[in-house]
Amino acid sequence: MSHVPSFLLDNAEVAAPRLLGWSLVTEVGEVPTTVVLTEVEAYGSEDPASHAFRGRRVANRAMFGRAGTLYVYRSYGLHWCANVVCGPEGVGAAILLRAGVPSVGIEEMARRRGRRDHLTSGPGKLTAALGIDASHNRLDLFAPGSPIRLVKGVGPKKVTVGPRVGISKAVDLPWRFRID
DNA sequence: TATAAGATCTCCT
DNA sequence: GGAGATCTTATAT
Numbered sequence: 001m002s003h004v005p006s007f008l009l010d011n012a013e014v015a016a017p018r019l020l021g022w023s024l025v026t027e028v029g030e031v032p033t034t035v036v037l038t039e040v041e042a043y044g045s046e047d048p049a050s051h052a053f054r055g056r057r058v059a060n061r062a063m064f065g066r067a068g069t070l071y072v073y074r075s076y077g078l079h080w081c082a083n084v085v086c087g088p089e090g091v092g093a094a095i096l097l098r099a100g101v102p103s104v105g106i107e108e109m110a111r112r113r114g115r116r117d118h119l120t121s122g123p124g125k126l127t128a129a130l131g132i133d134a135s136h137n138r139l140d141l142f143a144p145g146s147p148i149r150l151v152k153g154v155g156p157k158k159v160t161v162g163p164r165v166g167i168s169k170a171v172d173l174p175w176r177f178r179i180d
Numbered sequence: 181t182a183t184a185a186g187a188t189c190t191c192c193t
Numbered sequence: 194g195g196a197g198a199t200c201t202t203a204t205a206t
Contacts (some may be wrong), residue, residue, distance in 0.1 A: 006186070023182055036193080041187070043187075049187070050187085051187080054202095054203085059202075060202070067183090073187085073201090074199095074200060075186075075187065075189095075200095076185095076187095076188045076189080076198085076199075076200080077186090077198075077199035077200035077201075078189080078198065078199055078200075079189065081186050081188080083185065083187090096187055097186095098187085100204080106202065116182065118189095121184070123187070123188070124188050124189060125189075127186090129187095134181095164186050164187075165187075166186080166188070167187055168185090168186080
């Protein structure tokens with residue numbers, strides 16, 4: 001049994017900003033690593049920019065799972081991007097984790113990234129630093145024994161809202177949320 | 181079967 | 194500010 005916070009059952013654009021300030025913890029190697037989430041984007045169920053828009057596929061089936069499920073996909077053939085599934089089961093909504101601040105295991109993240117700066121300042125970098133890849137797709141982020149978990153943080157003071165990045169459809173929706 | 185485009189990052193200038 | 198790396202899926206022949 002896992003304990004999924006109730007706000008994750010809400011629509012993506014409502015749930016997304018509430019994830020800011022939460023910690024993403026991974027224990028996929030010897031050393032645990034944690035980042036505090038500072039930038040996310042919402043991908044809704046009726047959203048042309050969402051992978052779920054054209055329906056259920058093998059690659060995106062994680063998006064149609066329970067809220068609190070991890071959805072990992074490959075971006076541009078070489079990066080992994082991580083999302084938190086939200087909304088009612090079966091609707092296909094998720095929150096893309098775009099960036100964060102390293103808090104635990106910084107040395108390990110620097111080793112995985114092969115550099116010491118810009119460790120987690122983008123979706124692909126975030127997954128690389130945390131050691132997240134396709135093998136973690138469909139994981140339950142709230143199961144006690146899960147190698148990747150979300151841990152509640154302090155609520156953000158001021159949230160900046162703007163248009164999403166890198167998409168070509170529904171570009172004007174202000175569904176990108178970040179804190180300093 | 182083929183081709184194009186994509187929720188990106190790094191390195192170079 | 195621009196090109197290249199390189200995989201998956203959608204849409205067209």
